[in-house]
Amino acid sequence: MPETILLVDDEKEIIKLMEIYFNNEGYRLMTASDGLQALEIIGKEEVDLVILDVMMPNMDGIETCMKIRESYEMPVIMLSAKGQDMDKITGLSIGADDYMVKPFNPLELVARAKSHLRRYNRYQGKARQHNDHEIVIDDLVINTATHEVCVDQQKVKLTPREFAILEMLARHQGNVLSTDQIYEKVWNEPFMESGNTVMVHIRRLREKLERDSKNPKYIQTVWGVGYKIDKG
Structure with a gap:
């Protein structure tokens, strides 16, 4: 399903223009003409990014952004005809991720939206725990x-120790774990020059998880230090 962008603006010309650009890029664009409509949509739909005009009837962009931040973490880009520094500071200080001044280049807005979605998906989406029991990395x-x-939606059978090593690395994404750390945690006994034991289990894990075990995507070797799984 394509990612959903909610554009909140009472200027119909801007909405029509951005519909063309975002649809061409494969996004699902929803629109609202004021903050109240926007909050209603966000409460019903799964919205991945919000583009929010500051000056709107009923509920302006500042108040809307504050309401969004009470419950949601998706990126918010503020739009405003005002270019003063204080307006930018206000928008960013209440939880907006970015700020653009009207008139803006539509291609730049699309580029910024893509950048924020990519960052959000990487650090808050795919690589985060989706619930208390799932860790998702790509x-x-x-x-x-x-x-x-x-x-890739295909079950992989692991031994209990293979699973324990994988879970340990996944829970410490981005951090390098030494061979002795892994051994002592998984085997529950002091490390006694058993580096080959860990290495053999890592090799078996790669053979089961990777398309090309010689060029691993998930478990990386940090030579002379240990192993890690990069953040997704």
Whole structure:
């Protein structure tokens, strides 16, 4: 399903123009003419990014942004005909992620929206825990309750120790874990020069998870230090 962008503006010309640009880029564009309509849509629909005009009837963009931030984390780009620094500071200080001054270049707005969506998906979406039991990293899904692992929607059978190593690395995304850290945690005994044991299990994990185990996508080797899974 395409990502959904909500454009909140009472200028029909801007809405018509941006509909063309965002639809051409494959996004689903929803529109609202004021803050009250926007909040109603956000409450019913799954919205990935909001573009919010400051000057609107009924409820302006500043108040709308504050209401959004009470419950939602999606990126918000503010639009305003005002270019003074204080207006930008106000917009950013209440939780907006970006600020553009009208008139703006439609291609620049699309580019900024893409950038914020990419960042949001990377750090708040795909690589975050989707619930208390799931860790999702790109197309790798680890269910810590059922001990099930899927890659590209295909189940992968792991031994208990293979699963324990994978879960440990996944819970510490971006951090390098040394061989002795992994061994002591997974085998629950002091590390006694058993680096080969960990290495063998890492190799087996890669053979099961990776399309090309020699060029791993998930578990990376940091030579002389240990292993890590990069943030998604």
